[in-house]
Amino acid sequence: METKLQHQEIVNHHPVGWNNSPGDRLYEEVSDAVWMALEGNEVNAKKRKIIWSDGQKLTIKQTINRIQPLYPHFPIDLIEQSLIEWLETGYAPDTHSDEQIEELSKLINKWIQAYER
Secondary structure, eight states, X not given: OOOHHXXXXXXXXXXXXXXXXXXXXXXXXXXXXXXXXXXXXXXXXXXXXXXXXXXXXXXXXXXXXXXXXXXXXXXXXXXXXXXXHIIIIIOXXXXXXXXXXXXXXXXXXXXXXXXXX
């Protein structure tokens, strides 16, 4: 049973609509794992590639296929959703100016739209 403090921490940490259901907990677990797998990778939004630390340059689909064997119990659609979320909100190089981040964001949004068609 959660204490009031633990519950408040959950409420503060999760977005509106989070109800601590098994589905929400699974999504959080998948998201955490995907973001950790992507940590340290770079993005070339013009070429629509995720550049892994080993030098591989992969598309969104190839990246999903690279991550999925590490977590075979995770649904592929949740891996995909977490990867797209990382591209949209999690990837922001410290070395970029605000203008560069804005341009990067536009390119990533176009990339995701093309991927989702």
